[in-house]
Amino acid sequence: MAGGRQRSFDKQQALEQAMRVFWQKGYVGASLMDLTTSMGINKPSMYAAFGNKEQLFILATQNYLQNYAADHAVFLHQPDTPLITRLKNYLMSAVASQCGKDGPKGCYLSVCVTEAAAEDMPAAAQQTIHQAKGLAEQTLTQFFQQAQAEQQLSETHDPVVLAQYFVTWLHGTAAMARADKCLTELEATIDLALKVIEPKPH
Amino acid sequence: MAGGRQRSFDKQQALEQAMRVFWQKGYVGASLMDLTTSMGINKPSMYAAFGNKEQLFILATQNYLQNYAADHAVFLHQPDTPLITRLKNYLMSAVASQCGKDGPKGCYLSVCVTEAAAEDMPAAAQQTIHQAKGLAEQTLTQFFQQAQAEQQLSETHDPVVLAQYFVTWLHGTAAMARADKCLTELEATIDLALKVIEPKPH
DNA sequence: ACCATTTTATACCGTTCGGTATAGAATTGC
DNA sequence: GCAATTCTATACCGAACGGTATAAAATGGT
Incomplete structure (x- = not known):
């Protein structure tokens, strides 16, 4: 077991930005280009950190419910x-x-x-x-x-x-x-x- | 001046179906596949009759305002x-x-x-x-x-x-x-x- | 120093998008 | 019947989609 290169972005901060994109454009309307640009990362980093667009959306929704709606x-x-x-x-x-x-x-x-x-x-x-x-x-x-x-x-x-x-x-x-x-x-x-x-x- | 083959579908009826697709899916969400399938025609017929997706949407919206909202x-x-x-x-x-x-x-x-x-x-x-x-x-x-x-x-x-x-x-x-x-x-x-x-x- | 591991960046995959070229089928005027 | 015209159908175009293979850059353990 060993650690490799460390992530160069803050995961929560990236999730926050993804949430804002989904907020404005919805799920289908938010393209990976829109998302990764706003998150300040590129596609493979997003996939490594969040799985795929759908799981990113689910996490973004939970983040909205906890940190905004509530x-x-x-x-x-x-x-x-x-x-x-x-x-x-x-x-x-x-x-x-x-x-x-x-x-x-x-x-x-x-x-x-x-x-x-x-x-x-x-x-x-x-x-x-x-x-x-x-x-x-x-x-x-x-x-x-x-x-x-x-x-x-x-x-x-x-x-x-x-x-x-x-x-x-x-x-x-x-x-x-x-x-x-x-x-x-x-x-x-x-x-x-x-x-x-x-x-x-x- | 001469008439050629006549259109095999009713334009107003096709517009009505297009309106329903836009109603359910919005502009971007309604693909040409969705639209033409519901209208019962294929793409070239749609383009010949309505111009393009955007003009079809404008006509569909006017149809909604006149025949539904009013x-x-x-x-x-x-x-x-x-x-x-x-x-x-x-x-x-x-x-x-x-x-x-x-x-x-x-x-x-x-x-x-x-x-x-x-x-x-x-x-x-x-x-x-x-x-x-x-x-x-x-x-x-x-x-x-x-x-x-x-x-x-x-x-x-x-x-x-x-x-x-x-x-x-x-x-x-x-x-x-x-x-x-x-x-x-x-x-x-x-x-x-x-x-x-x-x-x-x- | 060196290797295992993880992240990054670029380039690419198959699919679907809006839109169109092209050829065949149907209709009118003569 | 024949030419001109209009519609239909298939096949195709470049672009953008979600997702990934691959290799370079950066870290930790020993």
């Missing part, structure tokens, strides 16, 4: 904050990300879910997206269930429908961000979207 | 119907279409807008999408403005923001439909989405 959820559980405020902060964080705050326009999962429906993706990649696409809805469902248990949300609401509604809305803002709507325009509809949970008294 | 708008102007009912019928018609009632899953424009942001589309195709993507928002803005002029909608609402909100929501349902959500699931959130315009009194 970041917004912390706003849902900030202590000493009203439920409506926590939810608004969560939505604003997500929408800011969609508008290009820390990555390409739109939502990585929205792009890949849209592409996966075309059935041009390898099976394992498609299944990775299939498993990931329900996570936000699960998170929000638990959030609303807990809020009801803690008497912070009326029992007249259905946590499942509520979660579905906000995930739907977030997929919508992701599409609008992809269509070059700016952050302030999208924020204008956040208060409107939040009315469903706390109808404005008249 | 169909839902009629519900907005049905006489002797309350505003909220007309809006609900409009949304339900659109969502039913997104769930595959008369075409592939999702929304043709949502798919192409998502793809256009990757910048892998030829210029003319990208511009076609760019021009089309604002139509629904225009339609709804005019709808809400007219409703205010006819005293059917409170002046406290902003027609532009309201239109933006519903277009956002419809892009969201399109993504959910692509993710294989069924019609009944999506319909469950329609009443929720409509609450923004008529807050439930308590």
